[in-house]
Amino acid sequence: MNGVRILLRQPRSLVGAGILLVLLLMGLLAPLITPYDPNSLEFGPFMPLSAQHPLGTTAIGQDIFAQLLYGARLTLLVGAVAGLIATILSVTLGLTAAYVGGWVDEAINALINVFLVLPGLPLVIIAAAFLRGGGVWPVILVISLTGWAWGARVLRAQAMALRERDFVQAAVASGEGPGRIIFMEILPNMTSLIAANFFGAALYAVLSEAGLSFIGVGDVSLVTWGTMLYWAQAKGALLQGAWWWVAMPGLGIALLGTSFALLNFAIDQLGNPRLGWGSVKSPRRKLAPTPPAAGNALLAVRDLDVGYVTPQGTVRAVRKVSLDVAPGEFVGLAGESGCGKSTLAFAATRLLNPPGEVLGGSVSLAGHDLLSLTPEALRQVRWKEFSVVFQASMNVLNPVLKIREQVYDAMQAHGITDPARLDARARELFALVGIQIRYLDSYPHQLSGGMKQRVVIAIALALEPKLIVMDEPTTALDVVVQRQILQEIAEVRRRLQISIVFITHDLSLLVEMSDRVAIMYAGELVEQAPAHDLYAHPAHPYTQQLMKAFPPMTGPRERRSGIPGRPPSLSETLPGCPFFERCAVRMPGTCDVKPLETFTVGEAHTVACFLYDPAVSPATKELALSHALNPVIAKEVQLESVPNSALH
Template identity: 70%
Template sequence: MTAIPIVRLTPLAWLRAGPLGVIWRSPRATTGAAIILVMLVLGLLAPLISSYDPSRGTFDPWIKPGVGHLLGTTALGQDIFTQLLYGARLTLLIGVASGVISTAIGTALGLSAAYYGGRTGEVINTITNVFLVLPGLPLLIIVSAFLRGGGIWAIILVISLTGWPWGARVLRSQALTLRNRDFIHAAVSTGESPARIIFKEMLPNLAGIIAANFFGTALYAVLSEAALSFIGIGDVSKVTWGTMLYWAQAKNALLQGAWWWVAAPGLGISILGMAFAFLNFGVDEISNPKSNQLGKATKVLRRKSVAKVVDASALPLLCIQHLDAGYLTPSGPVRAVRDVSLDVAPGEFLGLAGESGCGKSTLAFAATRLLDAPGAVFGGEARLSGQDLLSLTPEELRRVRWKQYSLVFQASMNILNPVIKIREQVYDAMQAHGVHDKAKLEARARELFELVGIRPDYLDAFPHQLSGGMKQRVVIAIALALEPKLVVMDEPTTALDVVVQRQILQEINEVRRRLGISIIFITHDLSLLVEMSDRIAIMYAGEVVEEAPAQEIYTAAKHPYTQRLMTAFPPLSGQRERREGIPGRPPSLAQDTPGCPFYERCTVHIPGTCDVKKPANVNLSKEGEPVHRVACFLHSPAVKPAMYEEEHALASD
């Protein structure tokens, strides 16, 4: 068993976990923030760094860079390095202030137009479009000419009032999509005020776009000020990087060979733009972590080991051994799957049951390398037909996926593209694995539809023309397209009514028997698994606490947790009884429990044993055959091997 990577708390751990952690956790954001911080500190400490007056010409003109003057002097005898330091102050002020004002205006108008719609939205949209069609620089020049002599704040005001439309347009487009999401409709239905919905529900979901808008506008402001100053419309009496460029061109610095006068402020503006870009990329990376992990396989953090020669014929179809998986968070790994070992035989229907958050989906997705970031596999093995899925390269994994195993996701009916016909979407998986003959694609698509109980003429339909049950059947058909050996189904019928659920499950079971495929079926409905499964595994707090044939689970459940799950469903016949849930709640997966994870909720626990020792998974025999596996001290005094416990304790140290 491989230990989880050690997570050590550093003296700056509080910074990572605090509000500034968003910047700290991204190398690009950290680089950008460091550059801006250095510029800000140099600007604020300019009087301490240089004793010269940036505006007074007290030296000889055109002195070349050297020891006395690091960047030389201007045509008027001013020290260029001193001007660069002082210029950083106003340049940063113009960029940040204009960015804040423009972003505030654009965000307010964009969100308001999207949320209120109607006449309000039309008016805001019209104003935005008018500003967008006006040429940016000419508009800046005209407005600046009227406000000439108003100082730096007049320039900030001009740039802010001309720099907001693009951000408003983008935000409106994104917010319109967000406005139609179910959670926004739910907030409106419950009577939340528009202000709360906009600022509490919508705004956080647009954080990445708003940040990009701010950094883009701040850079636009710096460049606009430089452009205005360069043509003499800005306040050239102030020292900014823009006015430095103005005086350099006015005094023909390049003709005099004084390239450093132009290079210094130009390089400063370029580095500032790079810093804004780094910050923007970093914020987007953290606010939209999934967008940066698309197409990537599950992160595997286990230690590299020498490849084993495994006889596939001696193994079950899927063999999971000591699998540890979970999620990487700023405060450390969350172990959602803990030392799980599980086998799936060829042609077997394995049911996986347990409460929400017990690790069912994480186990299935980790074993099949489909656990999205920040998910990761910490240790263990998952072998399909003897091949270790956790050691495959992304290209090898792409070839294995859908051909050797496939998945039907939770609420998977939503994965169908609404603007592409069903036929093309059924073809996609087959074409990705080398099937390009149109006749074969068509024949296979029709065969699949017959298999899952849909008329083939629906191949020409769009998803919106199908009912929920029919769309679910289409997704199952796509999963069976290449006749994989294993299909993982993560609560595929949860959103459907009970009649359609039963029809689909019966068809799944019939297809399984006909094709000889194995199925891992994940659900909360234990009564459903008892009827459909060959074998059932019960998960609790990331561990498999009981595993047995379905009939054994139904008639002789061993673990107290399984017994409570079984009694949560009332029988269809017999005397009516009062049913109760299981008191308490599962332990936090972010922490490790020294004993049995079910101890606090168990009514038959053994104090001094269950709370301090971890029960081992042991096989219970029936008529000499080991048919039942359970982790409970009520049935065996066996304790989980110390090797795993000590290794895990070391890793969590």
């Protein structure tokens, strides 16, 4: 299984499994390792360490080394069996509660809670005292019965989440019965959690057994590491200087516990891969000197290269992208999911987290070289010069703070502390984005999604930044609310003369809102043009097909087609045009071998397509257009877009 392979690559799980294996072998091979019986009393009391008795003897003349080896057997047995029983109880009760629901769930949940609030160890002690002297099984039983509740609670929560998942609903809708839904749909998705739960329960069992035996409520006639501790204590081992009698079983328990804990954690991480991240350091990039921003651009992105560094190699999500935003300009950035549009925005605003990394290029904003600013200098610039609004940013509002405090926050961080001024500014901002002033004193949960997104936009405007980057700010909202907010944004921009970079996959929306539109595909910027120009004369075959790829609201109902195929994987190195595979007018021998270049086809209109390359012979272009896979597209390229000069 895949998971096992991943586990074997982790140092944590390897160490854990290694320790467990050694302890297991100690127990299993005990008769081969030592010639002595752990219970025989044939030697003298308190013999010192010697070659014959590596750990000496006990107060009644048993070989301690033999006891340690044989003790591993029962200790491991208790851990494994009690862990197993507790896990079976947890899984059965947790899943039943989650799947059946209703009063069954309530009853099981109540039972779980009762067991959780009962003080565990005292309960074990009392129960064990009643069953005293019956060998190892009563101990196992008692520990299992007190150790299942925690796991049942976790598994119940997980199963409830899974039960609501679409694939379980889909199985129900296709007529699948409860047995298969539990065992084939839900349970396999909980494997790592159940395994982690087993090791957690086993750890609890080992520790409980040791504790019980130590205080003498287990069966002290058995040889376990716990009873060894009991006898060592009872016979005053430490007073006799035989510290190893205490230390060795203690060490054994500690090692076994460590092994279970390591395995538990390693498996848990398998289910929650995010637990492992966070400490990845991105190496500092060598900074190129910033070239001066072209013309009067407010934001100048030059040859920006951004990648995600993964164990499987670097995914180049943004490939040498250059983009200018003029003061007061509304630039739309469009593309499919995974085309790199959001990565570009994150990287350009220094918000990229590991494993994302800027691999090259520069970003300058109003004279600041954004990529080389120190964190403190960045803090100064951020929000004052530029701010950001993200797709789910209504969730950035802190639920326990009043809206007012959150609006004040950014302003206070930048040195505005006068309460009257803060209040006045907050009112101004709310009026600007169309929210009633009374909402200032509400909590986020009292506001609808649209209102919250307006608050976030108001906060982004708080310090009058010159630029706001908006990454799908309305995608999560309903169409009507989306439209209202877009109107507010357009209005605010006109009034404050700020620049906006607006990222979305909805091209028709962008064409309507933007001054200029940039289209990204597979990490490359493939076309840039004034919005009306792009709408009237899209030049890149991808743009042309994208324009036709949504159903129209008006006109006759006719069949349209999407763009067949899918974008290339971003971990590949592509020699030529990334759209080659899906392109209806591709020119084999040109597009798939020449490094991508950008050509100018009109005023401020550039396109990365070799159909517009004067160096490519007209005959090649005409051949491609006439052989086009999609006659409609070919006709259009021919009639509308390819300038005559490029063809002849």
